[in-house]
Amino acid sequence: MTQAEKIVQNPPQTAEDFIALEKQYGANNYKPLDVVVERAEGVWLYDVAGTRYLDCLSAYSAVNQGHCHPRILKTLTEQAQKVTLTSRAFRNDKLPLFYEKLSQLTGFDKVLPMNTGAEAVETAIKAVRKWGYTVKNVPANQAEIIVCTENFQGRTTTIVSFSTDETARGGFGPFTPGFVIAEYGNIDSIKNVITPNTVAIMLEPIQGEAGIKFPPKGHLKALRDLCDAENILLVLDEVQTGLGRTGKLFAFNHEDIQPDVVTIGKALSGGFYPVSAVLATKEVLGVFNPGEHGSTFGGNPLACAVAMTALDVLVDEKLIERSAELGAYFLAKLQTLTHPVIKEVRGLGLFLAIELHEKARPYCETLFREHHILVKETHENIIRIAPPLVISKDEIDQAFEAISTVFS
Template sequence: MTTLAGQHTAPSSSADFIALDEQWSTHNYHPLPVVIAEGEGASVTDVDGKTYLDFLSGYSALNFGHRHPALIAAATEQLGRVTLTSRAFHHDQLGLFCRELAELTGTEMVLPMNSGAEAVESAVKLARKWAYQVKGVPDGRAEIIVAGANFHGRTTTIVSFSTDETARADFGPFTPGFVTVKYGDAAALRDAITDHTAAVLLEPVQGEAGVVVPPAGYFAEVRSLCDEHGVLLVADEIQSGLARTGTVLALDHEGVRADVYTLGKALGGGIMPVSAVVGSRAVLGVLKPGEHGSTFGGNPLACAVGRAVIKLLATGEFQQRSAELGAHLHERLNALVGGGLAEVRGRGLWAGIDIAPGGPTGREASQSLAAAGVLCKETHDHTLRIAPPLVITQAELDRGIDAIEQAIRPA
């Protein structure tokens, strides 16, 4: 797409845009060959004019669909006022955002950041500082217990406790201070706790692992163990939170409260990278000025969008939609077990489906679905993640499930 005179011609087709990406962008993703140009609600349109149902929702960043009117209005209004002050000064959105998010989540204090990985990094720092200042763990000896098959981000510290070798290979040396146990195994957790344990960091539902739901009663046992040994429970709700599973927080299904939660993705409404650590004042209050920060964390635009997200969630509409449509989704997917699917897992409008032996790979199924006008993505070799926007209609949902039924059939 370069002329002899050295001037670039404008790309005009999907093939042109894909070639441009492959030449100039780092190959850290393996996207499907679809070039999205527009989005509205639960649908997107590519540069060639083909429309698709979005069954991925930006890994739950688009819980409210593409360009939700209330979120676009909030962003537009704030863009006309001020977008960034840095935390060197107060601004008129921060305190309101923090109070409203704390009230929504039933917590006491909020640390606003940008990406989900930043929120997890912040929670790790908070847990360690709390362990040294409050619990009395010797300096440099704090440990955090995590689960195998976790996904909490891709920074150097976070991949230090990943069990995915693709995420770890050639990125060492790694950060010490983490102990890994099997997800869902309370006995293994009990055996791993020591006097140096600062926190247990877990996903209420393991998304990247294939939307894995823990055994009934697991988190109640985790909470009890944390209370018994003076250990913090940190719940990573970056994908599972904010109505994706039918409740504000996925941990609500377990009747359990964490000391600290990490939030992100949907908190920015698909418009801004917005994340936060929320929890008790006894934990978040250990931070003092100069010990942690972010130039863009809690900026006015992010807070305005986040406040609009909180307002949508405060009505309960999206939690109800996720619960009701999620029940329909799981009923229909479970009917395919034995006829193309080996297993279905998940909660709310979120499912991980394992394609039965003899069927297509996850990548092949994703490509077939794209050809049929439905976008989702594989995780691991034979698993698809299903997570449509919460604004989807039942008719749209059924159309997507019909396409899945065709895509998973053995050749």
Template structure:
């Protein structure tokens, strides 16, 4: 006998750490852009597990690859070779144009790995004095939840009462190339930045910003590290968000959609210099590069390309963005986005965005608030025109709703 929603939520609250505040729905099944709760209600998923389910829930080809590999071999550790790792390396390098690949599990692990690698490169290749390496980051960044990462967050909720933190980071304004230039010193080894700040509310930098950033990093022998864990793999309508300005990062971080939501898989992609400094025993992960992860990631990348999901993200993202901009509501301060990475920012007097997300739930849409007044919208990349229009009707009625 299935347990009631009230019972499940009460049990979760009783035993679980209270580090999340989910929307009050208990999901049990998913297919494509749709998910169903335990009471049989259907919802259009406009979060995609923070873009991890870009290929759609339970994509049959990724599922088949996972099941097949799980029957054969799941984990060897990196103490031994496996027959999936080389193929994963080859295919992700061909897809992204990378030279070296470091496989990890979570996005935060990829960020931490990149920080270690660029520091090592700084000491051994650039010649920065030992212990003096500096990495420039941006205000309102979100790169993960590890102790090393939250130490350079500017969000008090993220870093409050978790210190002391590691030194070596300089924080500048996002989207300001002049600020970057002023922050560079002889000890700067990298600039770590999101192409679009997702958690901050889908903040898009000014046009030409990353062209200037690339030039500054090249001129000062600094590694440009782009955190594409959320923006990469088609989310913005291109394979990588960097392609919107025609630049190439020195180090690219991927995760989330790299497994289509089936398994934690991330990767640090780099030129030879940065990852080439790592030697046996200096960095690793028991699960990183395991055969199950590699097989799943290979399938996830394959369907992304073969099924035209990147092109669909550009097409449907433009349709969604245009439709949101047409909504005439005095609650809306700004609508912004690129591809299927969208946001509706509300005026503070409209009240918290969460209540709009809860109202959307009642209309069959699951979206999530961020930074109190912003609704993030990021459906799977397989969404159709009809589904976009269906969603827009519900956004329109919700955003014009009177909550007084």
């Protein structure tokens, strides 16, 4: 009997069955917690045995609006019955409305839609390089982009080319040239690597995958001034920090600056569908001509409809304000923890981290198995806590109760 015939006769039912199948047929590129989710609603995930878990990760901040938000679901199903994909060979009636909504909400002149966060970053790289050649007059193929240590901006070969994480890049060379690495948060380190060919400085305003790491206060403002003085574009990757996660629409709003280019993704669709975008000035996104960039699915009517409702939910339900208020509440509680294994508790909005002196994975396992709270370690010794922004105070109290038990 083939494996496929065995599955038909004995469909997987338990978590162990599903995990065994996944291990047999899947590539081993993730190390998930062994919770097998079957359905979700708001901040709650339900596994195949019907056990309920409090989601404190939000699919790496893609589900800011909460799982299966009914308004976004309604838009998805209604639009899916009309038209899902036209490709950009034809126009559709949702893309212009999406452009308008995103531009009016964010204040950027222009939008270029893609699908994943990594594609938005790739698009930003192409845009600033072309700007360098056509506007700044950098000699052909000499453009340099300054990036920072411990960056995480996606998994494509170009993006891992400028990673400083050996796990992310080791074994995947040869790498794309044209990136120069400076120390994150260190303005002098960045200044030192500027050359006449520098076209952009690209960074996460708060580093998510590195463990919710903050640059010093005033750093983004200093970068803005530096970029203005040197005729360099400031590119901020808000794929994880954007759309309310830190208690403002964008993390850069905390410093009241305006970048030239911003990448967004994840929560742009409320977790229903991969939708990302590059937001920029007319001057930067104006560099593209027909045929120079694109994506079959980028800007499709289903994605645009879903994203518009996902943005409406953020605004109408005041989720950004909620993130600020409840994030401060959660952070204050977490900061009362005094266990010797805790090195630091930090955060902004509902983007929180507990950094430990030892490995975080066992604590995540205990929270999952004994308390049904789902969090994930990042960089070995950091627990990231980033629940959907619809979480209530009571639910935060529940999560805190469990966390304080684990660290008592």
